[in-house]
Amino acid sequence: MKILVPVKQVGIIDEDYEIRDDGKNVDVDFLDYEINEWDNYSWELALNLQETYGEAVEIVPLTVGPDEAEDVLLNCLAKGGERGIRVWDDALVDSDSMAIAQVIAKVAEHENADYVLTGTLSSDHSFAATGMCVAGLLNWAHAAVVSKVDITPDAQQITVNRELEAGIEEEITVESPAVLSIQLGINEPRYASLRGIKQAKAKPVEVMSHKDFGLTDAEVGEMGSLSKVRKMYAPEHSQAELIEGTVAEQAKRIAEIVKELKGDT
Amino acid sequence: MNKIMVIAEHRLGELTAATFEVIAAAVELKQTKGFSVNVAVLASNPAEFSAKLNIAGVDEIIEVLIQENQFQTDTYEAVINSLLDEYAPSVVLTSNSIDAWSCMPIIAAKRQCGFATDVFALNYDGDDLIATRAAYGEKMHVDLEFPDKETVLITLRGNTYKPIEQEASVPVSSFSAPSVNARTTHKRFIEPETTSDVDIAQAELLLSIGRGIENEDNIEQFEELADTMGFTLGCSRPIADNGWLPKSRQVGQSGKIVVACNTYLAFGISGSVQHMAGMKHVPNIIAVNTDAEASIFIIAKYGVVADMFEIADELINHFE
Numbered sequence: 100m101k102i103l104v105p106v107k108q109v110g111i112i113d114e115d116y117e118i119r120d121d122g123k124n125v126d127v128d129f130l131d132y133e134i135n136e137w138d139n140y141s142w143e144l145a146l147n148l149q150e151t152y153g154e155a156v157e158i159v160p161l162t163v164g165p166d167e168a169e170d171v172l173l174n175c176l177a178k179g180g181e182r183g184i185r186v187w188d189d190a191l192v193d194s195d196s197m198a199i200a201q202v203i204a205k206v207a208e209h210e211n212a213d214y215v216l217t218g219t220l221s222s223d224h225s226f227a228a229t230g231m232c233v234a235g236l237l238n239w240a241h242a243a244v245v246s247k248v249d250i251t252p253d254a255q256q257i258t259v260n261r262e263l264e265a266g267i268e269e270e271i272t273v274e275s276p277a278v279l280s281i282q283l284g285i286n287e288p289r290y291a292s293l294r295g296i297k298q299a300k301a302k303p304v305e306v307m308s309h310k311d312f313g314l315t316d317a318e319v320g321e322m323g324s325l326s327k328v329r330k331m332y333a334p335e336h337s338q339a340e341l342i343e344g345t346v347a348e349q350a351k352r353i354a355e356i357v358k359e360l361k362g363d364t
Numbered sequence: 365m366n367k368i369m370v371i372a373e374h375r376l377g378e379l380t381a382a383t384f385e386v387i388a389a390a391v392e393l394k395q396t397k398g399f400s401v402n403v404a405v406l407a408s409n410p411a412e413f414s415a416k417l418n419i420a421g422v423d424e425i426i427e428v429l430i431q432e433n434q435f436q437t438d439t440y441e442a443v444i445n446s447l448l449d450e451y452a453p454s455v456v457l458t459s460n461s462i463d464a465w466s467c468m469p470i471i472a473a474k475r476q477c478g479f480a481t482d483v484f485a486l487n488y489d490g491d492d493l494i495a496t497r498a499a500y501g502e503k504m505h506v507d508l509e510f511p512d513k514e515t516v517l518i519t520l521r522g523n524t525y526k527p528i529e530q531e532a533s534v535p536v537s538s539f540s541a542p543s544v545n546a547r548t549t550h551k552r553f554i555e556p557e558t559t560s561d562v563d564i565a566q567a568e569l570l571l572s573i574g575r576g577i578e579n580e581d582n583i584e585q586f587e588e589l590a591d592t593m594g595f596t597l598g599c600s601r602p603i604a605d606n607g608w609l610p611k612s613r614q615v616g617q618s619g620k621i622v623v624a625c626n627t628y629l630a631f632g633i634s635g636s637v638q639h640m641a642g643m644k645h646v647p648n649i650i651a652v653n654t655d656a657e658a659s660i661f662i663i664a665k666y667g668v669v670a671d672m673f674e675i676a677d678e679l680i681n682h683f684e
C-alpha cells in the first residue's frame with residue numbers, strides 16, 4: 100500500500116508587506132514560510148499507518164513548490180519516510196487548487212499510489228479544494244474533512260468519519276483507491292527529533308517538472324487555473340475602537356467597559 | 365435566458381440555514397443581470413423541501429428524486445453534472461459547506477468550470493463575474509475573475525446575505541437523476557456528546573482563549589479570570605483539539621454558535637473565518653491580541669493590542 104501525502108509550504112504575512120507590482124499577490128520578499136498546519140496531521144496519519152503495518156506501507160511526501168519549499172519535505176522526512184518528491188517549474192507560479200491538483204494527480208499515477216492524503220485547507224489561500232480536485236482528475240472515491248480513519252493494507256474499502264458542521268460527524272465507508280482531505284485534531288502530530296532532522300538531510304528528494312509527466316504549460320499556472328486573480332488588496336480597516344495606553348490603563352478600561360455592559364457599575 | 369442555479373442543501377431532514385442565504389445572493393445577482401434563479405433540491409422526498417423554497421425571486425424549483433436522503437458525494441456530482449448539461453447555467457451557487465467542499469471541486473475539475481470557494485461578494489464588471497474572497501488568514505481580500513468560463517461554480521460564505529422573507533408561489537419541475545456508482549456508503553451520523561458541562565451557547569458573558577495561550581499550564585490563569593469576572597470560559601479550536609478544554613467549550617463552525625452572548629472577550633484568537641462563524645454576531649466583542657493586524661479586530665467593538673497575560677494579570681484586580 101502506497102500513500103502519497105501532498106504537503107504545502109504556506110506564506111504568512113510579515114508585519115510589513117508590499118503587494119507585488121502586478122497587484123495580484125503579496126510580494127514574496129515579505130512572506131514568512133512554514134508547513135501548512137493541516138499537513139502535519141496528514142503526515143502524522145501516514146506515519147502512524149507505517150508504524151502499524153511496517154513494510155506493507157510506503158509513505159511519500161510530495162510538495163509542489165520552488166527550491167525553498169524543500170524545507171517542508173525535510174520537515175516530514177525528519178519524522179519518517181524514506182524519500183520525497185518535489186515538482187517545480189516557473190510555469191507553476193500562480194497556480195490555483197486545480198493547477199496544483201493536475202501535478203499531484205500525475206504523481207499519484209506515476210507512483211501507483213493507493214491513497215492520497217491532503218490537508219483539508221491551506222492557511223494562506225484557503226481554497227479547501229486541492230485534494231478533491233485530485234480525486235476528480237483521478238476519478239477516485241473521496242472524502243473531505245476527514246476526522247477519523249480506519250485503513251488496513253489491501254482493504255477494498257476503508258471506514259472514515261467526515262467532520263460536518265456544528266460538531267456532527269458522519270461515518271462512511273469509502274472504496275479504495277481514495278483521496279482523503281484530513282482535518283485538524285485527527286491525531287497529535289509529533290515533533291521531529293534532532294537525530295531525525297540530521298537523517299532527513301541524507302534522504303533523497305526527487306525533483307521534477309510538470310513536463311516530466313506530460314503536462315503542458317497551459318494545464319498549469321494561471322492558464323491551468325479555474326480562476327484568475329484580478330487584484331489583491333488589504334480589506335477596509337477595522338471598526339474596532341482601540342484601547343490604548345499602558346497595560347494597566349488598558350486593563351482598567353476593559354474592566355470599565357465590562358462592568359458597564361454587565362450593568363453593575 | 366442566462367440562469368443562476370442554486371443547489372439547496374439539507375441535513376437530518378432540514379434545509380440548512382445557509383441555503384436561504386444562498387438563494388438571497390442568487391436573487392440579488394439576478395436583479396443586476398436579469399438572469400433566472402433555478403433552485404435544485406436533491407432528496408428522497410424532494411417535495412418536503414421544495415414547499416419551503418417558495419421564495420420571492422426564485423423562478424423555478426427543480427425536484428430531483430434520489431434514493432438516499434442524506435448527502436452522497438458521487439450522487440450529487442452526477443446529478444449536478446446532468447443539471448449543468450440540461451440547464452447550462454452561467455453561475456451555480458451553494459453554501460460553503462463541508463458537503464460542497466466534497467462535491468463541487470470534483471465537478472469543477474472534470475468540466476473545467478470557473479470555481480471559487482468561500483466567496484463573500486459577487487459582482488459583475490460588464491459581463492465579467494467578479495468573486496471576492498479572502499487570503500492570508502483574512503488579512504487580504506482577492507478579486508477573482510473567470511475569463512472564458514461558460515459556467516462558474518461558487519461556494520458562498522455564511523452570514524453574508526440576508527435571507528428573503530417574502531414568499532411566492534414558484535413553479536416546480538422534476539428532473540430525473542442519472543444512474544450513479546456510489547463509492548461511499550453512509551453508516552451513521554454521530555452527534556456531539558452531550559455533557560454535563562455548561563452550555564456556552566446559552567452564556568451571555570464569554571471569555572474565550574485561543575492559541576495565544578501557548579501551553580496547557582496557562583489555562584488555569586484564565587479559568588480563574590473568567591470565574592472572578594463572572595464570565596463563562598470558551599475557546600478556539602486548537603485548545604479543544606489539544607484536549608486543554610472540553611470540545612463543548614469550542615466556539616465556531618465545528619463547535620458552537622454562541623447565540624445568547626452579549627459580551628465576548630477574545631484573548632489570543634486570530635479571528636479565522638471558522639471561529640467567527642460562531643461569534644461574529646455578538647454585539648460587544650473585546651479582542652486582546654499582540655498582532656495589531658489580527659483579523660479579529662475587524663469585527664471587534666474594542667481592540668486591545670497587548671499581551672494577553674499582562675492584561676489578565678491586571679484585569680483580575682478590578683474584579684476581586
Ligand SMILES: Cc1cc2nc3c(=O)[nH]c(=O)nc-3n(C[C@H](O)[C@H](O)[C@H](O)COP(=O)(O)OP(=O)(O)OC[C@H]3O[C@@H](n4cnc5c(N)ncnc54)[C@H](O)[C@@H]3O)c2cc1C
Binds near residue numbers: 244577601602642653
Ligand atoms: C472545517 C473547519 C472547521 C473549523 N472549525 C473551527 C471552530 O469551530 N472553531 C475554531 O476556533 N476554529 C475552527 N477551525 C480552525 C480555524 O481555521 C483556525 O485554525 C483556528 O480558529 C485558529 O485558532 P486561534 O485563533 O486560537 O489560533 P491562531 O490562528 O494561531 O491565532 C493565535 C493568535 O494569538 C495571538 N497571540 C499569540 N500570543 C499572544 C499573546 N501573548 N497575547 C495576545 N495574543 C497573542 C496571535 O497574534 C494570533 O493572532 C476550523 C477549520 C476548518 C477547516
Ligand SMILES: Nc1ncnc2c1ncn2[C@@H]1O[C@H](COP(=O)(O)O)[C@@H](O)[C@H]1O
Binds near residue numbers: 105224
Ligand atoms: N503546492 C502544493 N504542494 C503540495 N500540496 C499542496 C499544494 N497546495 C495544496 N496542497 C495540498 O492541498 C491541501 C489543501 O490546500 P488548498 O486546497 O489550497 O486549501 C494542502 O493541505 C495540501 O495537502
